Amino acid sequence: MPHVRTDDGVGIFFEVYGKPVLPDGMALDCLSVLDALGWREAHVIGHSMGAMVACKFAAMFPQRARSLTVICGTGGGWESVPLAPRPLWLGLQLLFSRSAARRAAVDVQFHYSPATLRHKESAHAATQHERLLEEYIAAAAGGDSAQPLHGMRGQLWAVWKHRLRGREARAILATRIPCLVIHGRDDIIAAPRHGQRLAARLHCPFLLLDGAHFVFRESAALVNGLLRSLLQEETPLSQALQRATGQAPAAALPPTAKLEYRLRNYHLMGPGDLADG
Known part of the structure; x- marks a missing residue:
């Protein structure tokens, strides 16, 4: 192993x-x-x-x-x-995110493809986007917080x-x-x-x-x-x-x-x- x-x-x-x-x-x-x-x-x-x-x-x-x-x-x-319009727009949103929920909403769009975020197991199931938002917010609440500003600058x-x-x-x-x-x-x-x-x-x-x-x-x-x-x-x-x-x-x-x-x-x-x- x-x-x-x-x-x-x-x-x-x-x-x-x-x-x-x-x-x-x-x-x-x-x-x-x-x-x-x-x-x-x-x-x-x-x-x-x-x-x-x-x-x-x-x-x-x-x-x-x-x-x-x-x-x-x-x-x-x-x-x-990343100079394309979408990542630049998301980057601006990330810069002004003031809450864990808002940061998570931007992060999942940076990290995963649109197809993944749209996916759901069944017609009545939550989308992968919704599930990932819950995961990211729960991680922040549990102490696994977002990267600190000085860390991002570095x-x-x-x-x-x-x-x-x-x-x-x-x-x-x-x-x-x-x-x-x-x-x-x-x-x-x-x-x-x-x-x-x-x-x-x-x-x-x-x-x-x-x-x-x-x-x-x-x-x-x-x-x-x-x-x-x-x-x-x-x-x-x-x-x-x-x-x-x-x-x-x-x-x-x-x-x-x-x-x-x-x-x-x-x-x-x-x-x-x-x-x-």
């Missing part, structure tokens, strides 16, 4: 250091955690800003990464700024300053570890084209799934199945992808080509599973 450690920063770094910490510094913290645990290597998985930290870790300490999975990641800078600064330089991408490629980029088709925080570009730089498969920024919940069974294959090292990544998607890798593509797997209308988990986490 693999051991798992998570690093979920929502402002703690700012409080500890008194200033924003960039993904490079967070990667150093991850190394310290591995050393403290006595782990020589780790399968590195990162989501959103964590995807940037994961890439930095694999580039800075390539001998310590056993695989790299990037979920809803970008290359930082302008790629981290995170925005970190993703804006992040860059994966050419030499860093080459350092990851030189390790020949399995790499995978997963993205939600309807992600309005990290546009799918940025994930596609990152996959091309890492010369690895790009898996585009139905879902948004929280695609790991919306397509949980598929994402977890692929991660389990990586963690347990049961089969090569190409075989795991083929088994999960039903699509064989294109053998005619050169080794440096981007392999893209598109799944349409792929729903593997029920609404109850989503609402329960």
Whole structure:
């Protein structure tokens, strides 16, 4: 059974250091955690800003990464700024949200696809949107509050300053570890084209799934199945992808080509599973 450690920063770094910490510094913290645990290597998985930290870790300490999975990641800078009208409008609403209920109403629209939010088990059941609102508000009431303002400022600064330089991408490629980029088709925080570009730089498969920024919940069974294959090292990544998607890798593509797997209308988990986490 693999051991798992998570690093979920929502402002703690700012409080500890008194200033924003960039993904490079967070990667150093991850190394310290591995050393403290006595782990020589780790399968590195990162989501959103964590995807940037994961890439930095694999580039800075390539001998310590056993695989790299990037979920809803970008290359930082302008790629981290959602310039489409909908995310800009939601961002303004988020900025002026003064209650947990209002914050939750905006967060769920940022995190999940419209199709997920509209879904209901039956004609008389609550929509997924209503159930997620209840979940988010209950979490806030239970002390799992929204990200503090100083944490949000620090995170925005970190993703804006992040860059994966050419030499860093080459350092990851030189390790020949399995790499995978997963993205939600309807992600309005990290546009799918940025994930596609990152996959091309890492010369690895790009898996585009139905879902948004929280695609790991919306397509949980598929994402977890692929991660389990990586963690347990049961089969090569190409075989795991083929088994999960039903699509064989294109053998005619050169080794440096981007392999893209598109799944349409792929729903593997029920609404109850989503609402329960």
